[in-house]
Amino acid sequence: MSEIDNLIIAMNATIREALKRLESGGQGILLLVDAEGRLLRTITDGDLRRLILGGSVLDDTLHQLPSLPPKTVPVESDPITALELMNRHQIDQLPVIDASGRPRELWLRRDIDTRILLSTPHLGEWEMGFVEEAFRTNWVAPLGPNVDAFEKELAAHVGIGHAAALSSGTAALHLALRLLDVGPGDTVFCSTLTFVASANPILYQGARPVFIDSEPNTWNMSPQALDRAFNDAQRTGKLPKAVVVVNLYGQSADMAPIMALCERYGVPVVEDAAESLGATYQGKHSGTFGHLGVYSFNGNKIITTSGGGMLVSWDGALIEKARFLATQARDNAPWYQHSEVGYNYRMSNVLAGIGRGQLKVLEDRVAARRRVFQRYVEGLGHIPALKWMPEANYGRATRWLSVCTLEPEYTNIRSAQFIAELATKGIEARHVWKPLHMQPLFSGCDYYPHEEDAEFSGHAFATGVCLPSGSNMTPEQQERIVAAISQMF
Numbered sequence: 001m002s003e004i005d006n007l008i009i010a011m012n013a014t015i016r017e018a019l020k021r022l023e024s025g026g027q028g029i030l031l032l033v034d035a036e037g038r039l040l041r042t043i044t045d046g047d048l049r050r051l052i053l054g055g056s057v058l059d060d061t062l063h064q065l066p067s068l069p070p071k072t073v074p075v076e077s078d079p080i081t082a083l084e085l086m087n088r089h090q091i092d093q094l095p096v097i098d099a100s101g102r103p104r105e106l107w108l109r110r111d112i113d114t115r116i117l118l119s120t121p122h123l124g125e126w127e128m129g130f131v132e133e134a135f136r137t138n139w140v141a142p143l144g145p146n147v148d149a150f151e152k153e154l155a156a157h158v159g160i161g162h163a164a165a166l167s168s169g170t171a172a173l174h175l176a177l178r179l180l181d182v183g184p185g186d187t188v189f190c191s192t193l194t195f196v197a198s199a200n201p202i203l204y205q206g207a208r209p210v211f212i213d214s215e216p217n218t219w220n221m222s223p224q225a226l227d228r229a230f231n232d233a234q235r236t237g238k239l240p241k242a243v244v245v246v247n248l249y250g251q252s253a254d255m256a257p258i259m260a261l262c263e264r265y266g267v268p269v270v271e272d273a274a275e276s277l278g279a280t281y282q283g284k285h286s287g288t289f290g291h292l293g294v295y296s297f298n299g300n301k302i303i304t305t306s307g308g309g310m311l312v313s314w315d316g317a318l319i320e321k322a323r324f325l326a327t328q329a330r331d332n333a334p335w336y337q338h339s340e341v342g343y344n345y346r347m348s349n350v351l352a353g354i355g356r357g358q359l360k361v362l363e364d365r366v367a368a369r370r371r372v373f374q375r376y377v378e379g380l381g382h383i384p385a386l387k388w389m390p391e392a393n394y395g396r397a398t399r400w401l402s403v404c405t406l407e408p409e410y411t412n413i414r415s416a417q418f419i420a421e422l423a424t425k426g427i428e429a430r431h432v433w434k435p436l437h438m439q440p441l442f443s444g445c446d447y448y449p450h451e452e453d454a455e456f457s458g459h460a461f462a463t464g465v466c467l468p469s470g471s472n473m474t475p476e477q478q479e480r481i482v483a484a485i486s487q488m489f
Protein backbone atom coordinates (compact mmCIF):
# COMPACT_ATOMS: atom_id res chain seq x y z
CA MET A 1 0.00 0.00 0.00
CA SER A 2 1.18 3.51 -0.63
CA GLU A 3 0.25 7.13 -0.02
CA ILE A 4 -2.09 8.06 -2.83
CA ASP A 5 -2.63 11.79 -2.40
CA ASN A 6 0.19 12.56 -4.79
CA LEU A 7 -1.24 10.14 -7.34
CA ILE A 8 -4.67 11.75 -7.55
CA ILE A 9 -5.17 14.14 -10.45
CA ALA A 10 -8.19 16.11 -11.70
CA MET A 11 -9.61 16.37 -15.22
CA ASN A 12 -8.54 19.97 -15.70
CA ALA A 13 -4.86 19.18 -15.16
CA THR A 14 -2.71 19.31 -18.30
CA ILE A 15 -0.86 16.45 -19.92
CA ARG A 16 2.37 18.20 -18.96
CA GLU A 17 1.32 18.25 -15.26
CA ALA A 18 0.30 14.61 -15.48
CA LEU A 19 3.69 13.63 -16.88
CA LYS A 20 5.43 15.47 -14.04
CA ARG A 21 3.17 13.84 -11.44
CA LEU A 22 3.78 10.42 -12.95
CA GLU A 23 7.49 11.03 -12.58
CA SER A 24 7.29 12.30 -9.00
CA GLY A 25 4.65 9.75 -7.87
CA GLY A 26 7.02 6.93 -8.66
CA GLN A 27 4.27 4.29 -9.01
CA GLY A 28 3.85 4.45 -12.80
CA ILE A 29 0.18 5.30 -12.38
CA LEU A 30 -2.12 8.28 -11.66
CA LEU A 31 -5.70 8.20 -10.46
CA LEU A 32 -7.98 10.52 -12.46
CA VAL A 33 -10.90 11.81 -10.37
CA ASP A 34 -14.00 13.92 -11.04
CA ALA A 35 -14.97 17.11 -9.18
CA GLU A 36 -16.28 15.01 -6.24
CA GLY A 37 -13.06 13.06 -6.01
CA ARG A 38 -14.53 9.86 -7.47
CA LEU A 39 -12.21 7.67 -9.46
CA LEU A 40 -12.80 7.90 -13.22
CA ARG A 41 -9.88 5.92 -14.55
CA THR A 42 -6.20 5.23 -14.10
CA ILE A 43 -3.53 6.90 -16.24
CA THR A 44 -0.20 5.45 -17.23
CA ASP A 45 2.69 6.78 -19.20
CA GLY A 46 1.41 4.85 -22.22
CA ASP A 47 -2.00 6.57 -22.03
CA LEU A 48 -0.34 10.01 -22.17
CA ARG A 49 1.97 8.96 -24.99
CA ARG A 50 -0.99 7.77 -27.03
CA LEU A 51 -2.71 11.15 -26.52
CA ILE A 52 0.32 13.00 -27.85
CA LEU A 53 0.72 10.63 -30.78
CA GLY A 54 -2.98 11.24 -31.48
CA GLY A 55 -2.31 14.99 -31.90
CA SER A 56 -2.82 16.39 -28.38
CA VAL A 57 -0.31 18.92 -27.07
CA LEU A 58 1.25 19.10 -23.62
CA ASP A 59 -1.00 21.97 -22.56
CA ASP A 60 -4.20 20.12 -23.38
CA THR A 61 -6.14 18.91 -20.35
CA LEU A 62 -6.89 15.35 -19.36
CA HIS A 63 -10.43 15.76 -20.72
CA GLN A 64 -8.88 14.36 -23.90
CA LEU A 65 -8.51 10.93 -22.32
CA PRO A 66 -11.10 8.38 -23.40
CA SER A 67 -13.23 7.03 -20.57
CA LEU A 68 -12.06 3.66 -19.30
CA PRO A 69 -13.76 2.11 -16.25
CA PRO A 70 -10.94 1.24 -13.85
CA LYS A 71 -10.37 -2.14 -12.20
CA THR A 72 -10.80 -1.53 -8.47
CA VAL A 73 -11.49 -3.33 -5.22
CA PRO A 74 -13.65 -2.12 -2.33
CA VAL A 75 -11.98 -1.12 0.93
CA GLU A 76 -12.93 -4.31 2.75
CA SER A 77 -11.09 -6.51 0.20
CA ASP A 78 -8.25 -8.73 1.26
CA PRO A 79 -4.89 -8.87 -0.53
CA ILE A 80 -5.53 -12.35 -1.88
CA THR A 81 -8.67 -11.20 -3.72
CA ALA A 82 -6.75 -8.17 -4.95
CA LEU A 83 -3.92 -10.34 -6.21
CA GLU A 84 -6.33 -12.64 -8.03
CA LEU A 85 -7.85 -9.61 -9.80
CA MET A 86 -4.38 -8.33 -10.70
CA ASN A 87 -3.47 -11.71 -12.15
CA ARG A 88 -6.73 -11.93 -14.08
CA HIS A 89 -6.24 -8.51 -15.67
CA GLN A 90 -2.44 -8.65 -15.83
CA ILE A 91 -2.01 -5.41 -13.87
CA ASP A 92 0.39 -4.52 -11.10
CA GLN A 93 -1.56 -1.77 -9.30
CA LEU A 94 -5.11 -1.82 -8.05
CA PRO A 95 -6.93 1.20 -6.57
CA VAL A 96 -9.00 0.54 -3.46
CA ILE A 97 -12.19 2.63 -3.48
CA ASP A 98 -14.67 3.49 -0.75
CA ALA A 99 -18.45 3.21 -0.99
CA SER A 100 -18.70 6.57 -2.76
CA GLY A 101 -16.11 5.60 -5.36
CA ARG A 102 -13.24 7.69 -3.99
CA PRO A 103 -9.77 6.13 -4.08
CA ARG A 104 -8.45 5.36 -0.60
CA GLU A 105 -5.27 3.48 -1.32
CA LEU A 106 -3.37 1.66 -4.01
CA TRP A 107 -2.48 -2.00 -3.73
CA LEU A 108 0.83 -2.76 -5.37
CA ARG A 109 1.65 -6.25 -6.57
CA ARG A 110 5.15 -6.06 -5.11
CA ASP A 111 3.67 -5.41 -1.65
CA ILE A 112 1.10 -8.17 -1.61
CA ASP A 113 2.52 -10.87 -3.84
CA THR A 114 4.61 -12.13 -1.00
CA ARG A 115 2.07 -14.70 0.05
CA ILE A 116 3.24 -17.60 2.11
CA LEU A 117 1.39 -20.71 1.02
CA LEU A 118 0.49 -23.77 3.03
CA SER A 119 2.70 -26.33 1.33
CA THR A 120 4.30 -25.85 -2.06
CA PRO A 121 6.43 -28.17 -4.22
CA HIS A 122 10.12 -28.08 -3.40
CA LEU A 123 12.24 -29.38 -6.23
CA GLY A 124 15.86 -30.38 -5.83
CA GLU A 125 18.78 -30.76 -8.19
CA TRP A 126 18.11 -34.32 -9.36
CA GLU A 127 14.66 -34.22 -10.98
CA MET A 128 15.67 -32.47 -14.19
CA GLY A 129 18.32 -35.09 -14.99
CA PHE A 130 15.77 -37.93 -14.86
CA VAL A 131 13.19 -35.94 -16.81
CA GLU A 132 15.73 -34.95 -19.48
CA GLU A 133 16.76 -38.57 -19.78
CA ALA A 134 13.10 -39.47 -20.43
CA PHE A 135 12.91 -36.84 -23.18
CA ARG A 136 16.27 -37.76 -24.69
CA THR A 137 15.29 -41.41 -24.96
CA ASN A 138 11.72 -40.58 -26.04
CA TRP A 139 10.28 -42.40 -23.00
CA VAL A 140 7.42 -40.00 -22.43
CA ALA A 141 4.84 -42.77 -22.30
CA PRO A 142 2.90 -43.90 -19.23
CA LEU A 143 5.49 -46.60 -18.56
CA GLY A 144 9.25 -46.79 -18.95
CA PRO A 145 12.54 -47.08 -17.08
CA ASN A 146 11.84 -44.22 -14.66
CA VAL A 147 8.56 -45.88 -13.63
CA ASP A 148 10.28 -49.21 -12.97
CA ALA A 149 13.16 -47.54 -11.15
CA PHE A 150 10.88 -45.26 -9.07
CA GLU A 151 8.88 -48.28 -7.93
CA LYS A 152 12.03 -50.17 -6.94
CA GLU A 153 13.67 -47.16 -5.27
CA LEU A 154 10.58 -46.22 -3.27
CA ALA A 155 10.02 -49.84 -2.19
CA ALA A 156 13.66 -50.04 -1.07
CA HIS A 157 13.43 -46.71 0.76
CA VAL A 158 10.39 -47.65 2.82
CA GLY A 159 11.45 -51.29 3.12
CA ILE A 160 8.62 -53.13 1.41
CA GLY A 161 8.57 -55.85 -1.23
CA HIS A 162 6.56 -54.39 -4.09
CA ALA A 163 5.25 -51.08 -5.43
CA ALA A 164 3.16 -49.88 -8.38
CA ALA A 165 3.47 -46.27 -9.52
CA LEU A 166 0.07 -44.77 -10.31
CA SER A 167 -1.54 -41.54 -11.46
CA SER A 168 -2.66 -40.49 -7.95
CA GLY A 169 -3.04 -41.58 -4.37
CA THR A 170 -6.79 -41.76 -4.96
CA ALA A 171 -6.21 -44.20 -7.83
CA ALA A 172 -4.02 -46.28 -5.50
CA LEU A 173 -6.76 -46.35 -2.85
CA HIS A 174 -9.33 -47.31 -5.45
CA LEU A 175 -7.19 -50.17 -6.74
CA ALA A 176 -6.53 -51.31 -3.18
CA LEU A 177 -10.25 -51.68 -2.51
CA ARG A 178 -10.81 -53.35 -5.87
CA LEU A 179 -7.99 -55.82 -5.11
CA LEU A 180 -9.63 -56.61 -1.79
CA ASP A 181 -12.85 -57.32 -3.66
CA VAL A 182 -14.83 -54.55 -2.00
CA GLY A 183 -18.16 -54.24 -3.80
CA PRO A 184 -21.84 -53.28 -3.55
CA GLY A 185 -23.40 -54.21 -0.24
CA ASP A 186 -20.06 -54.24 1.59
CA THR A 187 -19.04 -51.90 4.38
CA VAL A 188 -15.55 -50.46 4.83
CA PHE A 189 -14.33 -48.93 8.08
CA CYS A 190 -12.46 -45.67 7.48
CA SER A 191 -10.86 -42.93 9.59
CA THR A 192 -13.17 -39.94 9.73
CA LEU A 193 -10.57 -37.20 10.28
CA THR A 194 -9.15 -37.10 6.77
CA PHE A 195 -9.43 -35.75 3.26
CA VAL A 196 -12.39 -36.99 1.24
CA ALA A 197 -10.07 -38.96 -1.07
CA SER A 198 -9.65 -41.59 1.69
CA ALA A 199 -13.32 -42.56 1.40
CA ASN A 200 -14.38 -41.66 -2.13
CA PRO A 201 -13.04 -44.97 -3.50
CA ILE A 202 -15.36 -46.80 -1.09
CA LEU A 203 -18.22 -45.14 -2.95
CA TYR A 204 -16.61 -45.86 -6.34
CA GLN A 205 -16.87 -49.54 -5.43
CA GLY A 206 -20.53 -49.18 -4.44
CA ALA A 207 -19.74 -49.96 -0.78
CA ARG A 208 -20.70 -48.03 2.35
CA PRO A 209 -18.21 -46.39 4.71
CA VAL A 210 -18.45 -46.61 8.47
CA PHE A 211 -16.41 -43.85 10.06
CA ILE A 212 -14.05 -44.24 13.00
CA ASP A 213 -13.05 -41.29 15.18
CA SER A 214 -9.50 -40.26 16.08
CA GLU A 215 -7.89 -40.33 19.49
CA PRO A 216 -6.53 -37.10 21.02
CA ASN A 217 -2.97 -38.37 21.55
CA THR A 218 -2.24 -39.13 17.90
CA TRP A 219 -5.13 -37.50 16.00
CA ASN A 220 -5.37 -40.84 14.22
CA MET A 221 -7.81 -43.77 14.26
CA SER A 222 -8.92 -44.55 17.78
CA PRO A 223 -8.30 -48.26 18.52
CA GLN A 224 -11.04 -48.21 21.14
CA ALA A 225 -13.60 -46.80 18.69
CA LEU A 226 -12.46 -49.39 16.15
CA ASP A 227 -12.95 -52.10 18.77
CA ARG A 228 -16.55 -50.98 19.39
CA ALA A 229 -17.22 -50.85 15.64
CA PHE A 230 -15.92 -54.42 15.21
CA ASN A 231 -17.98 -55.63 18.18
CA ASP A 232 -21.15 -54.22 16.67
CA ALA A 233 -20.27 -55.53 13.22
CA GLN A 234 -19.75 -59.00 14.56
CA ARG A 235 -22.97 -58.88 16.56
CA THR A 236 -24.94 -57.94 13.45
CA GLY A 237 -23.07 -60.49 11.36
CA LYS A 238 -21.68 -57.89 8.98
CA LEU A 239 -17.94 -57.50 9.28
CA PRO A 240 -16.35 -54.87 7.02
CA LYS A 241 -14.58 -55.97 3.86
CA ALA A 242 -11.60 -53.73 4.66
CA VAL A 243 -10.38 -51.03 7.05
CA VAL A 244 -8.85 -47.83 5.63
CA VAL A 245 -6.48 -46.44 8.27
CA VAL A 246 -5.28 -42.89 7.60
CA ASN A 247 -1.97 -41.50 8.86
CA LEU A 248 -2.78 -37.86 9.37
CA TYR A 249 -0.62 -34.80 8.71
CA GLY A 250 2.60 -36.85 8.62
CA GLN A 251 2.03 -39.08 11.66
CA SER A 252 1.43 -42.81 11.70
CA ALA A 253 -1.63 -44.18 13.41
CA ASP A 254 -1.03 -46.52 16.33
CA MET A 255 -0.73 -49.51 14.02
CA ALA A 256 -0.02 -52.28 16.55
CA PRO A 257 -3.42 -52.31 18.30
CA ILE A 258 -5.20 -51.48 15.03
CA MET A 259 -3.55 -54.37 13.17
CA ALA A 260 -4.16 -56.71 16.12
CA LEU A 261 -7.90 -55.92 16.05
CA CYS A 262 -8.14 -56.28 12.26
CA GLU A 263 -6.25 -59.56 12.39
CA ARG A 264 -8.52 -60.83 15.16
CA TYR A 265 -11.52 -60.26 12.89
CA GLY A 266 -9.68 -61.33 9.73
CA VAL A 267 -10.23 -58.01 7.96
CA PRO A 268 -7.50 -56.61 5.66
CA VAL A 269 -6.08 -53.11 6.19
CA VAL A 270 -5.43 -50.43 3.60
CA GLU A 271 -3.00 -47.94 5.04
CA ASP A 272 -3.64 -44.48 3.61
CA ALA A 273 -0.15 -43.04 4.02
CA ALA A 274 -0.77 -40.28 1.45
CA GLU A 275 0.29 -37.71 4.06
CA SER A 276 2.88 -39.74 5.95
CA LEU A 277 5.62 -40.78 3.53
CA GLY A 278 8.85 -40.55 5.53
CA ALA A 279 7.18 -41.09 8.92
CA THR A 280 8.03 -44.13 11.01
CA TYR A 281 6.21 -46.35 13.49
CA GLN A 282 8.26 -48.52 15.85
CA GLY A 283 11.26 -48.10 13.56
CA LYS A 284 9.46 -49.08 10.34
CA HIS A 285 8.15 -46.84 7.61
CA SER A 286 4.58 -45.63 7.72
CA GLY A 287 2.61 -47.20 4.90
CA THR A 288 4.20 -50.64 5.22
CA PHE A 289 1.93 -52.08 7.91
CA GLY A 290 -1.32 -52.69 6.06
CA HIS A 291 -1.99 -55.40 3.49
CA LEU A 292 -1.76 -52.55 1.03
CA GLY A 293 -0.27 -49.09 1.56
CA VAL A 294 -0.88 -45.91 -0.39
CA TYR A 295 1.34 -42.86 -0.92
CA SER A 296 0.48 -39.63 -2.72
CA PHE A 297 2.81 -37.37 -4.68
CA ASN A 298 0.30 -34.58 -5.11
CA GLY A 299 1.82 -31.09 -5.38
CA ASN A 300 1.25 -30.29 -1.71
CA LYS A 301 2.82 -33.48 -0.34
CA ILE A 302 6.24 -33.89 1.25
CA ILE A 303 7.62 -34.97 -2.12
CA THR A 304 5.75 -34.58 -5.37
CA THR A 305 5.59 -35.73 -8.96
CA SER A 306 3.09 -32.87 -9.59
CA GLY A 307 0.45 -35.58 -9.33
CA GLY A 308 0.89 -39.26 -8.66
CA GLY A 309 0.61 -42.10 -6.20
CA MET A 310 2.11 -45.45 -5.24
CA LEU A 311 0.46 -48.66 -4.10
CA VAL A 312 2.75 -50.87 -2.00
CA SER A 313 2.47 -54.31 -0.49
CA TRP A 314 4.39 -57.35 0.64
CA ASP A 315 2.12 -59.34 -1.63
CA GLY A 316 3.74 -59.32 -5.10
CA ALA A 317 0.71 -60.92 -6.75
CA LEU A 318 -1.53 -58.08 -5.54
CA ILE A 319 0.83 -55.44 -6.95
CA GLU A 320 1.11 -57.32 -10.25
CA LYS A 321 -2.69 -57.37 -10.43
CA ALA A 322 -2.73 -53.63 -9.62
CA ARG A 323 -0.46 -52.94 -12.62
CA PHE A 324 -2.78 -55.03 -14.79
CA LEU A 325 -5.92 -53.20 -13.62
CA ALA A 326 -4.18 -49.83 -13.94
CA THR A 327 -3.51 -50.44 -17.66
CA GLN A 328 -7.11 -51.14 -18.70
CA ALA A 329 -6.94 -54.79 -17.56
CA ARG A 330 -5.62 -55.99 -20.89
CA ASP A 331 -5.59 -59.77 -21.19
CA ASN A 332 -2.52 -61.63 -22.34
CA ALA A 333 -3.70 -62.03 -25.94
CA PRO A 334 -2.27 -60.96 -29.31
CA TRP A 335 -5.07 -58.40 -29.73
CA TYR A 336 -6.83 -56.01 -27.34
CA GLN A 337 -8.86 -58.36 -25.22
CA HIS A 338 -10.45 -57.53 -21.87
CA SER A 339 -12.27 -59.78 -19.45
CA GLU A 340 -12.69 -57.36 -16.54
CA VAL A 341 -13.05 -53.66 -15.94
CA GLY A 342 -9.75 -51.77 -15.89
CA TYR A 343 -8.53 -48.22 -15.42
CA ASN A 344 -6.02 -45.82 -16.91
CA TYR A 345 -4.15 -45.31 -13.65
CA ARG A 346 -0.42 -45.69 -14.46
CA MET A 347 2.13 -42.99 -13.74
CA SER A 348 3.94 -41.50 -16.72
CA ASN A 349 7.65 -42.06 -17.22
CA VAL A 350 8.26 -38.29 -17.15
CA LEU A 351 6.57 -37.83 -13.78
CA ALA A 352 8.30 -40.91 -12.38
CA GLY A 353 11.55 -39.09 -13.25
CA ILE A 354 10.51 -36.22 -11.00
CA GLY A 355 9.63 -38.78 -8.32
CA ARG A 356 13.07 -40.40 -8.49
CA GLY A 357 14.73 -37.04 -7.98
CA GLN A 358 12.38 -36.14 -5.14
CA LEU A 359 12.92 -39.44 -3.38
CA LYS A 360 16.62 -38.62 -3.09
CA VAL A 361 15.75 -35.57 -0.95
CA LEU A 362 12.91 -37.11 1.07
CA GLU A 363 14.96 -37.31 4.27
CA ASP A 364 16.03 -33.65 3.86
CA ARG A 365 12.41 -32.67 3.38
CA VAL A 366 11.38 -34.52 6.54
CA ALA A 367 14.12 -32.75 8.49
CA ALA A 368 13.11 -29.37 7.04
CA ARG A 369 9.41 -29.82 7.88
CA ARG A 370 10.29 -30.90 11.39
CA ARG A 371 12.43 -27.76 11.74
CA VAL A 372 9.48 -25.65 10.59
CA PHE A 373 7.36 -27.20 13.33
CA GLN A 374 10.12 -26.66 15.87
CA ARG A 375 10.35 -22.96 14.98
CA TYR A 376 6.61 -22.56 15.51
CA VAL A 377 6.89 -24.14 18.93
CA GLU A 378 9.90 -21.98 19.82
CA GLY A 379 8.12 -18.81 18.70
CA LEU A 380 4.58 -19.54 19.85
CA GLY A 381 4.87 -22.35 22.39
CA HIS A 382 4.36 -19.92 25.29
CA ILE A 383 0.83 -19.02 24.12
CA PRO A 384 -1.53 -21.28 26.11
CA ALA A 385 -4.33 -20.82 23.57
CA LEU A 386 -2.31 -22.75 20.98
CA LYS A 387 -2.16 -26.50 21.51
CA TRP A 388 0.11 -28.36 19.11
CA MET A 389 -0.70 -31.69 17.48
CA PRO A 390 1.21 -34.18 19.64
CA GLU A 391 3.94 -36.41 18.29
CA ALA A 392 3.28 -39.91 19.58
CA ASN A 393 6.28 -41.57 21.20
CA TYR A 394 6.00 -44.66 19.00
CA GLY A 395 7.70 -43.12 15.98
CA ARG A 396 8.80 -40.13 13.98
CA ALA A 397 6.22 -37.77 12.51
CA THR A 398 7.27 -35.83 9.42
CA ARG A 399 5.20 -32.78 10.44
CA TRP A 400 4.03 -32.69 6.83
CA LEU A 401 1.78 -29.94 8.14
CA SER A 402 2.27 -28.02 11.36
CA VAL A 403 -1.12 -28.11 13.04
CA CYS A 404 -2.51 -26.69 16.26
CA THR A 405 -5.84 -26.08 17.91
CA LEU A 406 -7.11 -22.78 19.32
CA GLU A 407 -8.19 -23.75 22.78
CA PRO A 408 -11.57 -22.13 23.58
CA GLU A 409 -10.64 -22.21 27.27
CA TYR A 410 -7.94 -19.59 26.62
CA THR A 411 -9.12 -17.63 23.59
CA ASN A 412 -12.23 -16.35 21.88
CA ILE A 413 -10.50 -16.40 18.52
CA ARG A 414 -12.12 -18.99 16.30
CA SER A 415 -10.30 -20.89 13.57
CA ALA A 416 -12.16 -19.13 10.72
CA GLN A 417 -11.26 -15.74 12.19
CA PHE A 418 -7.63 -16.78 12.71
CA ILE A 419 -7.36 -18.00 9.10
CA ALA A 420 -8.99 -14.82 7.75
CA GLU A 421 -6.70 -12.61 9.84
CA LEU A 422 -3.59 -14.37 8.51
CA ALA A 423 -4.98 -14.10 4.96
CA THR A 424 -5.03 -10.30 5.27
CA LYS A 425 -1.27 -10.58 5.84
CA GLY A 426 -0.75 -12.81 2.81
CA ILE A 427 -0.36 -15.96 4.92
CA GLU A 428 -2.29 -19.07 3.96
CA ALA A 429 -3.57 -21.17 6.84
CA ARG A 430 -6.32 -23.76 6.53
CA HIS A 431 -8.92 -25.54 8.60
CA VAL A 432 -8.20 -29.04 9.82
CA TRP A 433 -10.07 -31.59 7.63
CA LYS A 434 -13.78 -31.51 8.21
CA PRO A 435 -14.49 -35.06 9.45
CA LEU A 436 -16.09 -37.25 6.83
CA HIS A 437 -19.01 -38.28 9.04
CA MET A 438 -19.96 -34.56 9.09
CA GLN A 439 -19.85 -34.23 5.29
CA PRO A 440 -23.14 -34.01 3.41
CA LEU A 441 -21.75 -36.62 0.99
CA PHE A 442 -21.71 -39.20 3.77
CA SER A 443 -24.80 -38.19 5.71
CA GLY A 444 -26.47 -41.20 7.24
CA CYS A 445 -23.26 -43.26 7.44
CA ASP A 446 -22.46 -44.88 10.78
CA TYR A 447 -19.83 -43.27 12.99
CA TYR A 448 -17.97 -44.48 16.08
CA PRO A 449 -16.69 -41.70 18.36
CA HIS A 450 -13.53 -42.18 20.40
CA GLU A 451 -15.60 -42.77 23.53
CA GLU A 452 -19.32 -43.55 23.70
CA ASP A 453 -20.07 -39.99 24.72
CA ALA A 454 -16.94 -38.06 23.66
CA GLU A 455 -15.46 -37.52 20.28
CA PHE A 456 -12.24 -35.90 19.09
CA SER A 457 -12.44 -35.26 15.34
CA GLY A 458 -15.27 -32.70 15.63
CA HIS A 459 -13.20 -30.78 18.19
CA ALA A 460 -10.11 -30.92 15.96
CA PHE A 461 -12.12 -29.56 13.05
CA ALA A 462 -13.81 -26.83 15.08
CA THR A 463 -10.63 -25.56 16.68
CA GLY A 464 -7.77 -26.73 14.44
CA VAL A 465 -5.66 -24.78 11.97
CA CYS A 466 -2.91 -25.91 9.61
CA LEU A 467 -0.06 -23.42 9.29
CA PRO A 468 2.28 -22.90 6.34
CA SER A 469 4.67 -25.84 6.50
CA GLY A 470 6.62 -25.97 3.24
CA SER A 471 10.16 -27.29 3.40
CA ASN A 472 11.22 -24.34 1.21
CA MET A 473 9.90 -21.69 3.57
CA THR A 474 12.64 -19.28 4.70
CA PRO A 475 13.24 -18.52 8.41
CA GLU A 476 12.29 -14.89 7.59
CA GLN A 477 8.94 -16.00 6.21
CA GLN A 478 8.36 -18.05 9.31
CA GLU A 479 9.25 -15.10 11.50
CA ARG A 480 6.57 -13.15 9.65
CA ILE A 481 4.02 -15.86 10.44
CA VAL A 482 5.08 -16.10 14.08
CA ALA A 483 4.84 -12.30 14.41
CA ALA A 484 1.40 -12.21 12.77
CA ILE A 485 0.10 -14.93 15.11
CA SER A 486 1.74 -13.40 18.20
CA GLN A 487 -0.02 -10.10 17.46
CA MET A 488 -3.39 -11.85 17.66
CA PHE A 489 -2.85 -13.02 21.24
Ligand SMILES: Cc1ncc(COP(=O)(O)O)c(C=O)c1O
Pocket: 167, 168, 169, 170, 171, 194, 195, 197, 198, 246, 272, 274, 275, 295, 296, 297, 298, 307, 308, 309
Ligand atom coordinates in the same frame (compact mmCIF):
# COMPACT_ATOMS: atom_id res chain seq x y z
C1 LIG B 1 -5.20 -38.61 3.47
C2 LIG B 1 -5.21 -38.52 1.98
N1 LIG B 1 -5.61 -39.58 1.28
C3 LIG B 1 -5.59 -39.57 -0.06
C4 LIG B 1 -5.19 -38.47 -0.77
C5 LIG B 1 -5.28 -38.50 -2.26
O1 LIG B 1 -4.07 -38.41 -2.92
P1 LIG B 1 -4.03 -37.81 -4.40
O2 LIG B 1 -4.27 -36.35 -4.31
O3 LIG B 1 -2.66 -38.16 -4.88
O4 LIG B 1 -5.09 -38.51 -5.18
C6 LIG B 1 -4.73 -37.33 -0.08
C7 LIG B 1 -4.23 -36.11 -0.69
O5 LIG B 1 -4.42 -35.58 -1.68
C8 LIG B 1 -4.77 -37.35 1.34
O6 LIG B 1 -4.39 -36.27 2.05
